[in-house]
Amino acid sequence: MILNGGIRFCEKGLTTSLRAMHVQSELIGMYNENVLGFDKIGYQRKDPVVSSFTEYIGIHGLSQTVDDKVGRIAMSDNPLDIALANKGYFQIQSDDGVRLTRDGRFKLDKEGNLLTLEDDKVLSNAGVPIQLPVLPEKIEDVKINSKGLVSVFNPSTKKFEKAGYLGIVDSEGVIVMDPQVKQGYNEYSNVSLQNEFMGMMPIIRNFEANRQIFMIQNQNLQKVISQLGTTS
Numbered sequence: 001m002i003l004n005g006g007i008r009f010c011e012k013g014l015t016t017s018l019r020a021m022h023v024q025s026e027l028i029g030m031y032n033e034n035v036l037g038f039d040k041i042g043y044q045r046k047d048p049v050v051s052s053f054t055e056y057i058g059i060h061g062l063s064q065t066v067d068d069k070v071g072r073i074a075m076s077d078n079p080l081d082i083a084l085a086n087k088g089y090f091q092i093q094s095d096d097g098v099r100l101t102r103d104g105r106f107k108l109d110k111e112g113n114l115l116t117l118e119d120d121k122v123l124s125n126a127g128v129p130i131q132l133p134v135l136p137e138k139i140e141d142v143k144i145n146s147k148g149l150v151s152v153f154n155p156s157t158k159k160f161e162k163a164g165y166l167g168i169v170d171s172e173g174v175i176v177m178d179p180q181v182k183q184g185y186n187e188y189s190n191v192s193l194q195n196e197f198m199g200m201m202p203i204i205r206n207f208e209a210n211r212q213i214f215m216i217q218n219q220n221l222q223k224v225i226s227q228l229g230t231t232s
Contacts, residue, residue: 014221017214019058023050024207026059031200034191042103043189044068045196068171071102071190073182079139080106080114083187084168085180091123091167092116098123100169102187108132108139114150114163124164125175133161144183 030048037043046064054061073083082090082104089100099120106122107115112132114122121129125148132152136142141153148166153159168179 014214014217017210017217020055020210021207021214023054023059023062024203024210026062027203028200028207030064031196031203034189034196035193037189038191038193040189041105041186042071042101043191044071044102045189045191066171067190069190070187072188073185074188076184076186078105079142079184080108081184081186082106082144082166083182083185085182086176086178088168088170088176088179091127091169093121093123093129094118095120100171105186108135108142110135112152123167125167126164127167128164130164130166132163144181146179146181148179148181 027048027050030046034045037045045067047067049063049065051057051061051063068087070085070087073085084090084102084104089102090104092099092101101116103116105117107117109115109119112135114130114132116122124130130150132142132150134152134154134156136152137155142150143152143160144150144166148168150163150166151160152163154161166179166181168176168181170176
C-alpha cells in the first residue's frame with residue numbers, strides 16, 4: 001500500500017504580489033527603525049526574523065530579535081551618565097512596573113534618589129530604589145565603580161558612604177556579576193548604518209519586482225475584462 005500526501009496551495013497572483021509587498025514594507029520599516037535609532041543612547045538594533053511560512057501567512061510570519069551587542073561608548077561631561085561595557089541592563093521602577101534599559105543617563109532628586117531622565121527610580125541589586133545616605137555638595141562627589149557600587153562622599157565624616165549596587169541584570173533577570181560599569185560615559189546604539197542600508201537593498205529590489213508583477217497582472221486582468229465586455 002502506498003500513501004501519498006502533500007500540501008496544495010493555490011491562489012491568485014495579485015494576492016501573492018500584494019502579500020509580498022506588504023511583508024517587504026514591514027521589513028523596510030524594521031530597518032528604518034534601526035536607522036532612526038542610530039544616535040539614540042541605549043538603543044539596541046532589532047533584527048528581523050522571517051519564518052518559513054511568511055510567503056503564505058504574510059506579516060504574521062515576521063518577528064524581531066534584539067541584538068544585545070554592546071554599542072558605541074563615548075565620554076560624557078556628566079558624572080551620573082553611566083555606560084555598560086558588558087551585556088546587561090539597568091533595572092528601572094516605572095509606573096508600569098520594573099523595566100530594563102541600557103540608557104544610563106541618571107540624575108538625583110532632592111531626597112537623594114537616583115532617577116532616570118523620565119523620573120523613574122533606579123533599582124539596586126536588592127530590588128529597592130537607590131537612595132544616597134547624604135546629599136552630595138557637588139555631583140562629582142558621587143562615585144560608581146566598575147562593579148556598580150554607588151557611593152557618596154560625606155563631608156562630615158570625610159569618608160565615602162555606600163548607597164548600594166546598581167541592579168544590573170541580563171535579559172532573563174539574572175544579576176550580571178561583571179557589568180564593567182563606566183562612570184561618565186554614554187553608550188550609543190549598536191547600529192551600523194552601512195549594514196542597515198545593505199540589508200535594505202535586496203528587500204527594496206524585491207518590492208519593486210513584486211510591484212512590477214502586480215502592475216502587469218492588473219493590466220492583463222483589465223484587458224481580459226475589457227475583451228469580455230466587447231464580446232458580450
